[in-house]
Each structure stands twice: as C-alpha cells, then as structure tokens.
Amino acid sequence: MTEKTAQQINLSFADKNPSTEVITDQKIESKSEKKIFSFEEALEASLEYFKGDALAARVWVNKYALKDSFGNIYESTPDDMHKRLASELSRVEKQYSNPLAFDDFYELIKDFKYIVPQGSPMTGIGNNFQIASLSNCFVIGHKGFSDSYGGIMKIDQEQVQLMKRRGGVGHDLSHIRPAGSQVLNSALTSTGVVPFMERYSNSTREVAQDGRRGALMLSISIKHPDAERFIDAKLETGKVAGANISVRIDDEFMNAVVDGTMYKQQYPVKAEDPSYSHEIDARQLWAKIVHNAWKSAEPGMLFWDTIIKESVADSYADVGFNTVCTNPCGEIPLCPYDSCRLLAINLYSYVEDPFTDMAKFNWEKFRMHIGLAQRIMDDIIDLELEKVDAILDKIVSDPEDREIKQVEISLWENIKRKAVEGRRTGLGITAEGDMLAALGLRYGSENAIDFSVEVHKTIALEAYRSSVELAKERDPFPVFDIKKEKDHPFINRLAKEDPKLIEDMKKNGRRNISLLTIAPTGTTSLMTQTTSGIEPVFLPVYKRRRKVNPNDKEVKVTFVDEIGDSWEEYNVFHHNFITWLKVNDMDPEEIKNFDDKELKELVKRSPYYKATSKDIDWMQKVKMQGEIQKWVDHSISVTINLPTEAKEELVGDLYIKAWESGCKGVTVYREGSRTGVLLAKGNKVDEKIKFPTKRPKELNADILRFKNNDEHWIAFVGLIEGKPYEIFTGLKEDDTFPIPKNVSKGKIIKHKLESGEKIYDFQYIDKYGYKVTMGGLSHQFNSEFWNYAKLISGVLRHGMTVVDAVHLVSSLHLDNAFINNWTAGVARALKKYIVNGTKAKTGQKCSECSSSNMIYQEGCLLCTDCGSSKCG
Template sequence: MIARDQENTAQLQTYSFEEAVAATTVYFNGDNLAANVWVNKYALKDSFGNIYEKTPDDMHRRIAKEIARIESKYPNPLNEEEAYELVRNFKYIVPQGSPMAGIGNNMQVSSLSNCFVIGNFADSYGGIIRTDEEQVQLMKRRGGVGHDLSHIRPKGSPVMNSALSSTGIVPFMERYSNSTREVAQDGRRGALMLTVSSKHPDAEDFIDAKLEQGKVTGANVSVRIDDDFMRAAIGGTPYQQQFPVDAKNPKVTKEIDASALWDKIIYNAWKSAEPGVLFWDTVLRESVPDCYADLGYRTISTNPCGEIPLSPYDSCRLLALNLYSYVEQPFTPEAFFNFEKFAKHAQLAQRFMDDIIDMELEKVDRIIEKIEKDPEARDLKEVEYELWNKVRTACIGGRRTGVGITAEGDTLAALGFRYGSDEGIEMAVKIHQSLAVNAYRASVDMARDRGAFPIFDSKREEQNPFIQRLASVDPTLYADMQRYGRRNIALLTIAPTGTTSLMTQTTSGIEPVFMVSYKRRRKVNPNDKEVKVAFIDEVGDHWEEYNVFHHKFLDWLQQNGYQVDEVTKMNAEELQPIIEKSPYHKATANDVDWVQKVKMQGAIQKWVDHSISVTVNVPEDTSVDMVKRIYQTAWEVGCKGCTIYRDGSRSGVLISNEKKDKKGKKGANGQSSNGNGHAKFGENHYPERPDRLDARIVRFQNNDKPWIAVIGLMDGRPYEVFTGAAIDTFKLPPYVETGWVNKAKGEDGRNRYDFQFMDRDGYRVTIEGLSRSFNKEYWNYAKLISGVLRLGMPLQQVVDLVEGLNADEDYINTWKNGVVRALKTLVPDGTKAVKAECPSCGDAHGLVYKEGCLSCVSCGYSKCN
C-alpha cells in the first residue's frame, strides 16, 4: 500500500516553496508570517519535501474529503461540502497540529495523535530502557510524550546487581531528555513531559534537576502534588514520603517538612519557570476515565503541555473551535455571542473528532503494517510493534477526544468585556458550559447511532463530579447517556494553539492577547520606493522597522472609525491613547491580574473534563511570595495544574531590556553579578567545558563568498566560536540551524572538536575536526576569543573587542568581520543583556513564553505545535 501511495504522488501537481508562500500570503491577506508557518508545517508534503498544496484551501478540501469518507460509514452522514464549510478559512472548526498535517496524507507514515503517555511501571533497567525506546518510537511519528517516574525506586535503595544501590530518578531524567533532543520531527524536536509524585522520596532531587546548567533541557517537568501535601505545606505540619508511592505497606518511608519543599518548588518556578505543578488529587477526582482505572484507564501523567492527563499508552488528538467567529457584530454595542450556532457547531466538532479517531486507527494499522514489512529482525522491532498495538487497544477502548477552543481573548474583547474582569469570567464560563453540554450531547447521540465506547458503564461514573455537573444543568442529556451510553471516554481540553492562532489570526487558546503591537524588522533594498531605512548594519545591509498589530485590534480600529493606515504608522506615544480606548487596554498577558486569571482558569476548568494549558505571566520584579500565592490560589479554586512565567526568568527565552545597576546586584542565591547575569572577573573561574555543547549556525556573506559560524552555547550564552569560509570541508545543508559541538581526543592525543547535526531523516551526522575545517590562523584567534567568552565578558564588549582588532593581513580582517557579524546576531540592540534567538528565524526579540510553550512572534515557531 505504501509503495502504491508513492506511485500516486507522481500524478499530483507540485509547487515550489516560493509559489506556495506567495499564494498563501494572498490567502492570508498579506500575512507573510501565517503563510510561512502554514507552508512549513501543514502543507501536504511527501518524505522528499515536495509540496502538493498551494494554499490552505487545498488542505481544507483534503480534510473535508476525509471527514466525508468516514461519515459515509455511519447514519445521517455529513457530505464533503458541509464538512468543507465548517473548516474553510479556519473560521469555525480547526484541526490542530498532527491532524491538520496528517489527515488525508498518505505520503508519510505518521500518527494523527498530538500526544501520548506511556508507562510500564517496571522498576528495573529493562523497564526503564523500554520506556526510553517507546518514547523515541512515538516521537518519530510526530507525537509528544509524557511519562511518570514515581515507580522508580529512590536513591540509595538496594538493588540485586553490581551497583549495590539505586541511583534514583535523576539520571534517568537526563537519559529521557537526551533521547528527546535527538529525535527530529519534520524540522522540530520531540516534546516530553516528566512527572513525579510529591510522595516520592526523590521528589526534591527531581525538583532541583533542571537547576544544574545544561541538564534535562529536553523535557518539561511537573510535580504531582496531592491534597495532603498542600494541607501540610500550608499548615506547617509533617508530610510522609514513601516508596512505592501508592503502597499501603511501603518499603521506604521518609518524613519531611512539606512547607520547605513547597518553598523550593516555588523558588525554582520563580527562578526558571519550572517545575510546573499538577494538583493530582483534583486531576483524579475529576477524571471521568479514572472511573475505569481498573480496566487500564488510570491516569498517570500528562502530555508535554499539561492539558491532557492520560493513562498508559492512550493518546489524544486535538481540534479547536474558533470562538471569535460566533460573535455577531463584534466590537459594537450590539455585539452578542451566537450560542445557537455555537451549540450546533460544537456537536459537529465532536463528530469530526470521532471521525478522526477512525482515521487514526487507520494510521496506526499502517504503522503496524510498515513495522511488519521492515527488513529488520523481529526481535529488533518487537518493542515498536507491541507499542503501537497497545496504542491501538487504548484508542479503541476509550475513543478519547480533545475538543477545545481558541480566540478566547478576542471573543471577550469583541463582546466588550475586559479579559479577567468578573463579567468576562462569567461570559467565558457560559461559553465553556455550552461547549461541554453540546460535545457530550453529540457523543451520546453518536453512541446511539455508532455504538458506545466498549467499556462504558454509567454506574461507574455516577459519582464523578464532572458527570454530576452535566446532569445538574441538563438532566435530559444525563438520562440519554444512561440509556445509550457515550461514544467517547473523555472529550474536552484547552490546548496551546500557537501556530493555529496564527492562521485563525486570533489570540491563542484561553490566553489574552500577548501584545497589541510590537516591532518587526525586515531587510530592504534602499533604492525601493517608500522604504524607510531604520538602520544599516555592520556589513551594509539596510533594515526597515515596522509596526505589527494584533489582527483583531485592527478590526476594532476599523469598527470604531479610525483610519487604520494612519494608526499603523504612529509612534508609541501617539498610539498609546488609542489603545487605552480599546477593550484590549489592561488586558494583555502582562497586564491581567494574576488572581483573576487563576480564578478564570479554575471556573472554566469545571467544564473541561481533561485540563487546560495556560501560563500566568508575571513581571520580572514579582516576588517569590507572590508566586506562592498564585500556586496556592490555583489549588484552592480547583485548577488541575499551574505554570507561571516571570519575565526574564528562563535562560534562553526572554530577558527584559531594563538597565541594571552598574555596580551589579546580588542574585537570589546571593552570588554577585556584573549586571549581565555573569560572574565578575576574579570572583569565579569560568565554567568547565562539558563534552557536548549546543551550537547555533550563523550564515553570512563576506566579500561575496558564503561564510559560516558555529557558536557553542552554554546556558544559552556564547561559550566558543568557530568560523570561516563555507568551503568543501565544511558545508552544511541549508536546513541545518542547530547542532552540537563535541569535544573528543584525536589520534595524536590532542583535543578535537566535532560538529554534529540531525538530518531530515532523523539521523545524526558528524563532521569531524572543526580545527581542520577552517584556516589555522582563524583557529588560533578563535581560541583567544572563546577564552574571553568563557570568562564572562558581556557579549557586547566581546563584539567591541573583536571589532577593534587590527591586522595587516586582509584575510584576518575579513575573518574578524565574520566573527563580529556572527556574535552580533546574539546581541539585541540597545541592551547589554543577552537575549536568546528564535531557533527558527533567529530573531533575538521575538521569543515569548505562553500557554506553557516557547513561541516566536516573528516567525510563528512554537515548541509545542
């Protein structure tokens, strides 16, 4: 079947990347960012990168055709045109991520599931290594993965092998993290969530694991906190840890000060945005699937962004309703939410999701078929084969779905509500209650027409708080559910919609607008008409700065009589009074009061049977005590989890431009700094180089010839640099933007530095001997510059130092200019602090942290989807 699909592609029209971007930019009314994201991530492609769709309209036809194909198997089917009208232009129903890319794509063997959880509960090397292999096998099919480590015995426990005692969970965190970083998924890395119970004796080590520089960088981490821990932490009473964590007669017990551990969780989250917390008793108490825990649906962990708690080997697919499209007469006094249309579409969205489960089962069968036909020995592919059969069994048994929303922030603004206000929260709850009731109505109707999920038992569910809530607002629905059953074990979520919201041109998920306006830059030809050159860089390239506005803010301007063209050309001072008149005033991510945001999350959570991915953004000067209050409030109002992001707290995300005291300030740990986050000279030795460093690739032109720089990074900051002409000994494919510099020993016993990267097939490629790849004179200068970088000189000063080097030889000056240009890409204008660059577009100003996910406002890059 796979070979036949590849033959059929020869009959299809293909488009160049440039053709598709140009046509899609027109489709998005000039939004080049949305166009690039769609072509890169979602246009139909084969394994060789050939593009078969010119605009999203082609994709929507593909999706509608597949929906209609599945619908035709059941009573009262939707036809292709009906399905198309619901998905076209991203207006109403929007499949997210893997479903958008994979529905109807028979050219690649991949899953439609966005996320999985795995776990065999085995406390042995065999079980731990099995989890590692399963994780990689799922990630290579495009899925994010979560798993829990609470079953691994604590550090110091006796083991029956030569090690004599257990190493605990932390070394395995690093193992799973490294595996994630090694898996490539169509240009994106794998996504991993690691969790542990607060009851586990190694919980404190788990909480501290990511504080060590460069450790566990490939995973998100969250602590599963139970109610007993929270009561002990707040009340100052002792708390018992134990192993096994759920045992009535544990082998290991340990009494701890819960408040001290809670303070550590809070401080680490304040400092680095991790760990997140999962209020595990709330998760289990509210979970409908856990009514079937003894049948294999016991929730053990979550997906990487936390919105889908899952049982072992279960999976979920995501879809969002664009809430903004249900606002009639937006941004006017007559605006209202069309609940009648929304109810109808919510039911159809749930049908779509059930259809997608059928498609996923076809995809899983295709994966299993491929594994069976692979030429490898059976024992080598046995784990992968068994894994996908487990996934298939869990999918059939529960038929789990993930219907959610996007554009909540815009919807409230269009209705005249300020995000986070009591009135806004009340409206949001009404919307989510309607979604819950109508999605469950559709699932009950499908149970009548298509059959209930195989293990449905109304008796098991009758005490579940979520089911009781539904019964209280719609007794008829509950009576029908008892009579006919339900098609799906769990239905609802609110996931990150980073790239999805770029294409709906709305706010993301449940979040408020991140920024109403911001600046972008683009390289321009100075001879072009109407170009305003903002600055000329060191190599003579001309750049224009221009304002970018949130799409729906432009709609508000137009609706309220402003001349949009004039407003978009205003400077910040002229623009601010206009923003203050809009419903977006005091309603951006950093404006919204944290108490109200957490209150809103808890209120909406009552109508979401899975969970919600949301981040509480707080300013850089937020105190540790304030973060503690945020987390405690989240528990008290019924949130299933909480993540905070304090501006500038995560290395490699975003550091604010505010000037520091020239004398330096004491950090939270008491270490003195020079105001740039690095140790003062003479106070600390430079950090020892590990065997491997992350690396950034910077390409540029020098004297009309292609040059390349490999910049080794430690904790997101340049640590060493190699650069020179991109000659035959060191040529990289154009898609390579990141990799690793590995330190090794050459045959002569001297240090050697090798560059590694992942190719498009997911294989690691090594180029040995960076020292041999460039002119030896460059190498010697590079060693000196690398030494300065390692000692902690602020990056801008390093650039100034290199720029001031004088040499008679032209080739050294040429090389010097190349180093300067490469390093300057890591220095934001107007600041001495180092900001991280987007790994996709290189913008040092565009990375933001929202919905538990790293995203770029300039190119649409998202770590999550």
C-alpha cells in the same frame, strides 16, 4: 464496539471510495498526476489567501501543506487542505448510518472560521505520502510497577518511536527508586531519578521531524523522596533541556503547606507498607518549588488529587484507564498508552456585529457546531486507527529483525487497543480573548468570567449530548459502564444542568470516554488570526523590524546596526484590533504611522485595554481558569504571565489560589525567567557579569560527553556564574579519562609545579563522597588542541559572548581534518550555554523559509517565523 464495527474501522487504503479526492496508492506511485508546487508558488498563493499575513502563510506552507517525504508540496493554499480534510471525513462517515457529506464538513472547516483540526490531524489526514499518527499527544508507562533497567530503557525507546511520528510524550518517574536505595546488581545502590531525566531529555533532543523537535513531559509525585532533586534538576545550565517538568502535588501536601505541618515522603509512593519513608518540612520544599518556578518557570504544578477526582476516564481505572501523567503542555492527563487528537472551535466567529453596541453571541449556531465538532472528533479516531494500522504494517514489513522492532510493534498495538477501548477526544477552543473583546467584555472581569463559564458549560453539555447520540448510532466505547460513573462529580454536574442527557446516556451509552480540553493553539491561532486558546491578547500593538536599503525612496531608517545594515521599525497590529479600528471608522494604514504616545492613547479606547497577558489581574485569571475547569473533563493549558519584578511570594500565592479554585494544574512565567537568572540582550555582553581576567585558582566545571563523527569526545567547561570561562575538549580515552559516566560536575584547579610550569587538574566527588583528582588535565589532550583551547578560553575570559565564540570557532576551517573535528566539538559544547532567546548572528537565515529572525533555543537555531529548528 461490535466486532463488525471494529472490522469497519480497519479499512485498507484499497477500500477507499474512488469518487473522493483522497490521494490513492496509485497516485503516490505516479506523482505526475498531482501538481507539485514550488515553495515560492505555495507561499505566494497562501499570502493572498491570508490577505498579506506573511507569518500565517509561511507557517501554513512549512507545517501543514500536503507534502511527501521528499518535501514536494501538493497544495497551494489552505483551501486545498480543507478540501482534503472534508473528503476524508466524508469517506469515514459512509460506514455509518446518516452520513454527513463533503459539503457539510467543508462549510464547517473552510477558512478556519468555525472548526479547526489542530496540528497532526491537519497535517496527516489524507496524507498517504507519509506514515504518521494523527495523535497530538501520548502518555507511556508501565502497566504494573517496574523500575528495572529494562523497563527504563523500554520507556526511552518508546518515547523516541512516538516522537519520530510527530507525537508529544509524557511519562511519570515516580516508579524509579530514590537515590541511595539498595539494588540487586553490581551498582549496589540506585542513582535515583535525575540521571534518567537527563537520559530521556537527551533522547528527545535527538528527534526532529520537518523542523519539529520532540516534546516531552516528565513528572514525579511530591511524595517521592527524590522530588527535591527532580525539582532542582533543570537549574543547571543545559541540563534536562529537552523536557518540561511538573510535580504531582497531592492535597495532603498542600494542606501541610497551608497549616505549616510535616509531610511524609515514601517509596513506593502508593505503598501501604513502604520500604523507605521520612518526614520533611512541607513549607521548606514548597519554598524550593516556588523559588525555582519564579527563577526558571519550572516546575509546573499538577494538582494530582483534583486531576484524579475530576477525571471521568479514571472511573475506568480498574480496566487500565488510570491517569499517570500528562502530555507536554499539560492539557491532557492520560493513562499509559492512551493518546489524544485535538480540535479547536473558533469562538470569535460566533460573535455577530463584533466591537459594536449590537454585538451578540449566536448561541444556536454555537450549540449546533459543538455537536458537529464532536462528531468530527469521533471520525478522526477512525482515521487514526487506519494510520496506526499503516504504521504497524510498515514496521512489520521493515527488514529489521523482529527482536529489534518488537518494542515498537507492542507500543503501537497498545496504543491502538486504548484508542479502540476509550475513543478519547480532545475538543477545545481558541480565540477566547477575541470573543470577549468583541462582546465588549474585559478579560478577567467578573462579567467576562461569567460569560466564559457559560460558554464552556455549553460546550460540555452539547459535546456530551453529541457523544450520546453517536453511541446510539455507532455503539458506545467498549468499556462503557454507567455504574462506574454514578458518583463522578463531573457527570453529576452535567446531570444537574440537564437530567435528560444523563437519562439518555444510561439508555444509549456514550461514544467517548473523555471529550474536552483547552490546549495551547500557537500555530492554530496564526491560521485563525485570533488570540490563542483561552489566553488574552498578548499585545494589541507591537513592533517588528525589517532590513531596508537606505537609498530607496520612502524608507524610514530607524537605526543602523554594528555592521552598517539599515533597519526600519514598524508597528504591527493584532488582527482583531484592526477589526476594531475599522468598525470605529479608523484607517489602519494611517494609524501605523502613529508614535508610541498616540498608540497608547488609542489602545486605551479599545476593548483590549487592561486585557493583555501582561496587565490582567493574575488572581482573576486563576479564578477564571478554576471556574472553567469545572466544565472541562481533561485539563487546561494556561500560563500566568508575570513581570520581571514580581516577587516569589506572589508565585506561591497564585499556586495556592489555583489549588483552592479547583485548577488541575498551573504554570507561572515571570518575564525573563525561562533563561535562568539573567537575560541576554541581543549579542551584547551582559554587564551584570564581568569575568576576572586573572584566572581564579578553582573553577566549578561541567563535563560534557558527546559523539563527534562517530568518535567519543569529552569536554571540560570551567564556569563562572554558570557561564563558560574556559574549555578543554578532545577524544575520550578510557585509560586517560577514567571518570565514571555518572559524574557530570567537578572543579578545574590551576596550580604551579616546582619547575614553574602551570598545570590544570580535574577534581570530582565519587559516589562514596571522596574527592578524586585527575592530574594534568592540560596534558591529556593533543598539544594542538591545547593551543586552540587557550585561544578560545582567552576570548571567553575577556567578555566575548558565547554565541560569538561559537561563530568564531565554527569559522576555523583548517586543512587539518583532526583540528576541524576539534572545532566542531568545541562549538557543540559551547552551544549548550547560549542563553535561550539570543539572536543568531546577522546574516544567518532559516533553511526552510529564508527568514533572518533566528534565535538560539536550547543550543539549537530556531526560526521565529516558521518554527523550523536546526541543531548542530
């Protein structure tokens, strides 16, 4: 990039073209010049826009409509948003030759038909009310090797600073010394990676923006001696709940698994002469990984040698583009301080005459739009650089001491430098499942795989062609050097398909270091009303419930709940299943009244039959991912959904198949496994666990530490089968609770004194392996707390679910503020044990959209309609 171009990128807000529809600083100061819509007005208008799709309308208003920091809404429908995006893109284009105009962009992005900027770009482009990044994902880390406390704390601060500006973050822990390693401080030995996993996880849980919680990926090399501890860290209820975890698996380990040989772990993991090493049975550790993934859907697998070998950006590792981790969903492997923005092409929209014998794919339009999509991605980088400058200006102007904010300043300066040097993009797709169904191809079949591969090969060729053309007009990314890429397998694949493309690249360079990904498109697919990302349809027909007045006419009461409310179940169809119905002259309104048997017969006749996430051939899905991965220079976010009864051996077989097929990573989800061992069904007691009403002599216990109204509190939770059986909590005083901070587990032991008095002691293992007993746990707290503790423990022991116990405790509003603080502490501690997916108590509504569809997720209330999350 030339100095002139770099200066052009750093446009100030005052330089904006006054003829565009961009919100200027002057307009921000005088909000009366721009109409403010109430939530109800925007929802009603959006409901009409989405043709009655209430979920899409609510999600758009809550997440993507233009808002200021006070929650005022300035757009009533997505059409307003698309005009905002087109206006900003056309403004940026004016700094280059042959700029595209407003109408060019608007026709591409309106109605979510062809090109959809994802997440942060959709929210942040043209929004000068809020200072936030347009990047969806970041990776942070150390440029060199560092496992000092200073370095570890620096990473903690950096991830929080990124999350508060909407970014998902990933970082690798392979640089941290394994447990027991000698350190040159008063601790003498290292605690290993697990305590720092918990620290980073807790920091993530503290961050929330507009109902959007922080997202974190933690990874570790399988070569690290603490890899097994890392793998086990999330099995304990409530631990490391704020992070996804993945293991970086190398080819040496996979070969050892296949061949049944030993594998060497060492620290440092890349050292030729490591300070510590030992050999392990690869198959034993493999069995642990497979078991944990089968049981809890984690860890994910990152096939690291494949990632590095196939990463075009790693050709530039010598200038700082060495990949170290991925973003939280795994689709973007990145070097330290690099970031990426996401954009999806709606594949379904290129199918003409869908669901008919005349159905065909418009390749000409598709190729043209890929080139334009890559151009939009490059424009978004310029917009992001403006945003980063605004963030830096904001930080510098804040009244905080420079010493306090220096880490944040350096963080964003590093991110800006990487964005300028590499200009990385994340061009992807959505609606793969609908595209195949519309063409009459069954997802996972050989014909469908062949067609999908051709689609993604075309994306790769046309996106790289566009990047070469952009380099000719706008200069290549500054560190571009074709000699570094001459032996790269991905570049060689492009050269084999199109030799002229590579010749042009040698002559003109390339605008972007890496270009392609396939990300999850959850809310994006709600907007496009299609299947998500590369995934098949989840279900073409499913059921929802709504509360009804039984006295109303034409109301069909399906069941009455335990408090007397009446509910109606009704059928909901996937949007393009409705399209198929209409094409085949069937009335969706009539079919909504079909019974289950009739609906099953109808689905059998559709192109979605045997093509849902639950019933496709799993091995074929892995094969499809591997074949497509050859044409994606980043990675693919995809989940293999397995039924509850799937065996552990199948998980292992799928992992090996994924590695052999050339996948860069894979996640397996067995239905019901995310919550651990057992599923909660509504708010009913799980019949598989029956607590003994007579308290056992010893109970395993967790220690939970937290702040309550700026006071330090501690809770001891006795457990049976991982579920709360009793709880003691109160203010923590160092003289009464001399327990090391790194101790999080122990036992609560009940026994009788000679006087006949019952007493509860707490016992834990210290770092030297000795048992330490703290006598009289029951007498450490305020006596009033003890009485209430017996009450709560009693209801837990007799089968009340954790969620109901939380509601009971939360409802105790007494005149004594001290006791009310205690009830808040108990509720906060118990929430950590609420099974993910458990429905909230009837009557609780979302504060954002008023929906009653509230579930607990990692101790927080999550609205399944709008995605808003509330912790407390």
